[in-house]
Amino acid sequence: MSHTMGYKVALSFEDGVTRFVTANPGETVADASYKARINIPLDCRDGACGTCKAFCESGSYDGGDYIEEALTDDEAEAGFCLPCQMVPETDLVLRIAGTAEMAKSGIGAFTARIDHLHWYADNTAGLTLTLENRQDLHFLPGQYMNVKVPGTEEERSYSFSSGPDQDQLAFLVRTAPDGVMTTYLKERASEGDTLELEGPIGSFFLRDVKRPVLMLAGGTGIAPQLAMLEKIAQAAESGAQPAFPIHMAYGVTWDKDLVEVDALGRYAERIEGFTFDTIVADPASEHPKKGYVTQHLAPGHLNDGDVDVYLCGPPAMVDAVRKHFDGEGITPSNFYYERFAVGVPHERALHPAGAA
Template identity: 30%
Template sequence: MTFQITVQPSGHQFSCEEDETILAAAMRAGVGLPYGCKNGACSSCKGKVLSGEVTHKPHQERALPKEEEARGGSLFCCALAHSDVVIEAREVAGSDDYPIRKMPSRVATMEKMAPDVIVMTLQLPANETLKFRAGQYIEFLLKDGKRRSYSLASPPEQDQPLALHIRHLPGGLFTDQVFSTMKERDILRFEGPMGTFFVREDSDKPMVLLASGTGFAPIKAIVEHLRAQGSTRQMTLYWGGRRPQDLYLDALCREWAAALPNFHYVPVISAPQPEDSWAGRTGYVHQAVMADLPDLSGHQVYACGAPVMVESAKADFVERCRLPDDEFYADAFTTEADLNK
């Protein structure tokens, strides 16, 4: 059975099969609903059901608490329609500018940047290119049908292999392979580009770029994209890790700060050890933002990293720092462990 989905306030409409999520149907129809993980963990696709009946596939309780669902809240990546449905959602202009493609690639380089971080580059077949927006991600297609998502750390202007920052999660289906048996020239298939985490270039508001761990990858792509475009927008990067070694491209960030008058860099370490001799900022990275910028009413925030960091940042920035809810853009890096909580 097919149902009609209407998006408010735009009035856009698309059809949705009964076994298809509302987000999947919107993507198929070219309607730009926001999304991130596509599996009910990050809440990027959250909106409201104004009329009609939906049920939700399994998802994380923190992404959509039961009381919020009872008030009409919905995760469209998990929502199945059982009637015609009217939803309220903020659409993302430009999210469907570049078609999602399945492509083969060859591992070009693998460089260990920290004990648990490898920077991998992928070479596409001759005469093939991937068009994407800085901040988007790709999904590796694994042999057992599973997928693993990684943000592109290279900007779209770069005529070089695609770069990814991969953190080792012991026991991880894909990362165990990357850190043990994978080698240069191995073939990997992926699908992309995906996601609605990319810079809104129709604004000149100062940007807070907030990253934890390898959440730095899409932030790097955004900074290098804006630099290539000659943008003069003010950017302040807050990058957090437990130990200094977690800021595996700290030297690059300091180079940006020295070379770009509109770029500022604030590294933050949450658990420094005596042997680190760390003399910089400490604590939770999003709280460093709040200490420096107690009024975010005129800013945009781009946050990427662990779900707990992203969720805490959004709640505190909106409630305590006057950040407009619709000026917080995020990509939470969910893992298989996150999905099973």
């Protein structure tokens, strides 16, 4: 984004809600937030108290003037910052201390229309939606929306499989027997239907690529990773991104669960240094790579721990990957993960990624 337009600052709250504000050239994050009526924690406003201390997940900025009591050199070096003083030099993602509710900044509500409903297999659907006010929805690749199931009071959570700059929104839905979303999609849904969505939500999102990346996906956990790859591909094409090796291991139970493999092939052409493996657990499969994702990780993929890991899959997969890292004596530089359960209402799904 050109600096004359200002920079987009994503404020990531402790309750998983993300709000975006635009900081004009020379404007502090705190001033931009207040103009947008988002009350981030603040007290002195002149870099003396440290009340507003936040953590910068990605992007660069001028930290401004403040005293050591408010922010130590070690903290500043580690990525902590003071929104009342800092002026963005790029788009930013800031982790804010406190909840969105406390900041009196509710979750966004949107209305979308079903453009296309595509069944990859009897257990996985792809939804392509058109949003009435697409320009008002900003999200980080990896985040999700809560979707109200038409004709019910229930909501389900789905990660975007489309990138933040694409016009249409795409989601992958893994069906569950007798699931309310499954029943709707199989029996009632048709193109042109209206859906109510809330979000964006989630702290599983792509950070700046500063070292090799390992992406691990289980089942529909591929969805948020596709959104991340779209963002990486766009950055690569604009020359904004140094090329680090990025490897994805995508594991499923049955052959029919492998979806969007063609899209991964296209990303391999668009992103220098991107490679991927697909792995099927079913012993009867003819697939060249069988078993579990952890059995197909080479030492190079772990890079002695100098790697950022993004994992999205069911709880058992998250645990298996953790055990594998421990067994190899590897502690990744960063380990971002989202675990999801199929067919669970969003209040109980810890970190949803595409359950019906």
